[in-house]
Amino acid sequence: GAVVSQHPxxxxxxxGTSVKIECRxxxxxxxxxxxxxxxxxxxxxxxxTSNEGSKATYEQGVEKDKFLINHASLTLSTLTVxxxxxxxxxxxxxxxxxxPNEKLFFxxxxxxxxx
Amino acid sequence: GENVEQHPSTLSVQxxxxxxxxxxxxxxxSNYFPWxxxxxxxxxxxxxxxxxxxxxxxxxxxxxxxNKTAKHFSLHITETQPExxxxxxxxxxxxQGAQKLVFGQGTRLTINP
Numbered sequence: 001g002a003v004v005s006q007h008p009x010x011x012x013x014x015x016g017t018s019v020k021i022e023c024r025x026x027x028x029x030x031x032x033x034x035x036x037x038x039x040x041x042x043x044x045x046x047x048x049t050s051n052e053g054s055k056a057t058y059e060q061g062v063e064k065d066k067f068l069i070n071h072a073s074l075t076l077s078t079l080t081v082x083x084x085x086x087x088x089x090x091x092x093x094x095x096x097x098x099x100p101n102e103k104l105f106f107x108x109x110x111x112x113x114x115x
Numbered sequence: 116g117e118n119v120e121q122h123p124s125t126l127s128v129q130x131x132x133x134x135x136x137x138x139x140x141x142x143x144x145s146n147y148f149p150w151x152x153x154x155x156x157x158x159x160x161x162x163x164x165x166x167x168x169x170x171x172x173x174x175x176x177x178x179x180x181x182n183k184t185a186k187h188f189s190l191h192i193t194e195t196q197p198e199x200x201x202x203x204x205x206x207x208x209x210x211q212g213a214q215k216l217v218f219g220q221g222t223r224l225t226i227n228p
Contacts (some may be wrong), residue, residue: 001161032214043204044159044218093158097214102150104216106158 002028008105013084014115021079021110023094029074030096034104035067038091050077052104084114117142121219129227134195136222138205139187147206148181148188149216153202160202163190192224200226210218 013019033050036047042085048069048089049057056069066088068080077096094107118141128134135177140148157216165172165188172179178191188207192199202223206216 018199034215043220046217047213049215094170102214103164104214105161106151108146108158109156111156 001071001101002026002096002101002105004094004096004105004107006094006110008110009108010111010112010113012115015085016083019081019084019112021029021092021094021106021112023077025081025094025096025098025105028096028098029097030077031074032097033071033077034095034097035077035079036095037070037094038109040091044093047079081112081114084112086114088112089114117145117184117217117218118208119205119207119217121205121222123222124195124220125225125227128195128225129180129197130197132195134190134199134224134226135186136190136203136205136224138189139185140207140217141186142207142209143183143186145209147208147216148179149175149205149206150179150190151204153200155205159204168182182188195226195227197228200224 005024007022022097031052035047036044046059047062050071051072058064071077093109095104121138146167151159153159157210163177163179165181176193181188202221203218204221209215
């Protein structure tokens with residue numbers, strides 16, 4: 001299947017700092033990428049849809065000013081957690097829609113710990 | 116919007132037996148139904164998928180069936196092996212033709228040797 005790369009794999013930061021997570025489609029172009037959040041032993045919660053060249057679409061209840069998404073190219077989307085707090089600690093996973101096979105592939109995830 | 120319900124939440128089977136996980140969806144316009152396997156701390160991996168114009172699809176020990184009338188689809192794993200132990204998620208497209216997926220709650224499958 002198609003390969004989606006996500007970095008960093010884990011990050012520890014102090015409360016109040018910002019953290020940027022990168023998601024890259026390595027062998028295909030992705031006009032649409034998605035960002036999910038996953039708590040331990042729970043399902044994938046969609047945070048936002050990232051569209052290349054346009055503003056991201058956020059799910060209800062997700063603060064767009066806190067979770068900044070940029071999709072500047074057909075192979076790269078970034079999620080920046082601004083002014084992180086301990087409650088933002090979570091596993092963040094990106095995914096990219098691969099055309100023409102029309103399938104969704106996931107990045108390896110980023111474990112964020114905010115102290 | 117689309118809602119996906121997945122059952123059971125946990126499933127334990129003896130090695131070599133079959134496992135079945137079921138999902139129901141609410142939006143009759145959904146047309147794509149993938150299944151993902153997630154091992155602890157790793158990314159969800161696409162293991163099989165089915166589209167609304169097909170009733171059944173099989174890939175070696177894994178099969179998926181779709182009943183559009185009843186709006187449910189199931190994952191079947193035969194001859195289970197210890198490496199099948201993982202969390203499995205079903206999903207359905209939110210709106211026909213769209214790429215956004217709504218995920219079920221997940222099933223933790225344990226294969227007992």
